[in-house]
Amino acid sequence: MNGKIPHVVQYQGSKRILAPQILQYMPRKFRRLFEPFAGMAAITIAAAREKRASQYHINDINEPLICLLQEAVNAPDVLIEKYTQIWSNQFDYSEGHLKHFYHIRNCFNAGEQTAENMLYLLARCVKGAVRYGKNGNFNQSPDKRRHGTNPRNITENVYAISSLLKGKSVFSALDYRQIFEMAEPGDLVYMDPPYQAVSNTRDCRYFAGIDFDDFSDAIKILNRKDVDYVISYDGECGGKEYGNELPQSLKCTKFLLNAGRSTQATLLGKRDTTYEALYVSESIAKIIHTTPSQMPLMGASENAT
Numbered sequence: 001m002n003g004k005i006p007h008v009v010q011y012q013g014s015k016r017i018l019a020p021q022i023l024q025y026m027p028r029k030f031r032r033l034f035e036p037f038a039g040m041a042a043i044t045i046a047a048a049r050e051k052r053a054s055q056y057h058i059n060d061i062n063e064p065l066i067c068l069l070q071e072a073v074n075a076p077d078v079l080i081e082k083y084t085q086i087w088s089n090q091f092d093y094s095e096g097h098l099k100h101f102y103h104i105r106n107c108f109n110a111g112e113q114t115a116e117n118m119l120y121l122l123a124r125c126v127k128g129a130v131r132y133g134k135n136g137n138f139n140q141s142p143d144k145r146r147h148g149t150n151p152r153n154i155t156e157n158v159y160a161i162s163s164l165l166k167g168k169s170v171f172s173a174l175d176y177r178q179i180f181e182m183a184e185p186g187d188l189v190y191m192d193p194p195y196q197a198v199s200n201t202r203d204c205r206y207f208a209g210i211d212f213d214d215f216s217d218a219i220k221i222l223n224r225k226d227v228d229y230v231i232s233y234d235g236e237c238g239g240k241e242y243g244n245e246l247p248q249s250l251k252c253t254k255f256l257l258n259a260g261r262s263t264q265a266t267l268l269g270k271r272d273t274t275y276e277a278l279y280v281s282e283s284i285a286k287i288i289h290t291t292p293s294q295m296p297l298m299g300a301s302e303n304a305t
Helices: 019-023 042-049 063-074 076-089 097-109 115-124 151-165 176-182 212-225 263-267 282-288
Strands: 032-035 055-059 169-172 188-191 228-237 240-242 253-261 273-280
Touching: 019 042, 019 253, 032 042, 042 055, 042 151, 042 188, 055 063, 055 176, 063 076, 063 115, 063 151, 063 169, 076 115, 076 151, 097 115, 176 188, 176 212, 212 228, 228 253, 228 282, 253 282, 273 282
Parallel strands: 032 055, 032 188, 055 169, 188 228
Antiparallel strands: 228 240, 228 273, 253 273
C-alpha cells in the first residue's frame, strides 16, 4: 500500500519507518494482533492498513498513552477539539509558551492525565520522547525551537487511524504477561519491549523497564500455547552489538533489518548503519523458508533516529 503510515504524533522509538519491513516477516492473515508494548501502536496501524487481522489488541503499561490511543480511535473529533484548545492556549498564556508547557506538565503530574494533555506533552516535548523521573512524573522538557505539532497536521492522521481501527480494537494497560495469557493459536503477538540498555526499572527514560531473563522466560508461555510472535529487540551499529540474544531454547530465529544510517554516528562524523534485530517464532521461520544469513537486509526509507 502506498503512502506513509499515519501516526498520532511523533514518538521516539516508534517502528513506523521500519513497519513495511517488519510486516514482511508476519503472516499475511491472522485472527488477532496483540501489541503488549504498543507505544503509539505503529505496527498495529500498519497491519490494519493491510487488513492483516480482524481485531487488534493495543496494550501498554503506560495508561495515559493507551487513553490517548483509545480516544484517537473511538472519539477523534473530541480529541482534536480538546488538543486544539490546549495548543492554541500557549500563544495566549501570560507567562509565555514555554511556561504553558510546564503548566500542562504540572497538571498532568498532579493527576490530570487526560488524552489531550498526553498528546500535547508528546507533541511539544523534545524529540517526542516520553521521559519519567524516579517519582513517576513526566519530566521531559519542551522543545524550545517549535510550538508542537499543529492541530491541522494531527487531524488528518487521527481520522485516518480511527477509520482503520474503530470497532476493531481493544485497549488495555496490563502487564505484558497478562497479554501473553490472552493470546491463542491463530493470533499474532508483536513485541517491541524497552531495549536491554534501558530496561532497568530505575532508568528514568522510560515509564517501566523489563528484566531480560523475566521476558525470555515469559515467551515460553507463547511457545507452550503455540502462538506466533515477532519481537523487535536490540541490534547493532558500527560493528557493536547491543544486548544479549534471546536464548536458543526459545527456538526463535533472528533477522537483521537495515534501519538506515545512525543519526548519532552522523553527528560524530561516521557513516555507521544501524541494524535492528527481529526475532520470529519457530513456525513463522519455517514459513519464510530461509536462514538469517540468506535473508536480504532490507533498506529503510528514512534514517534511524
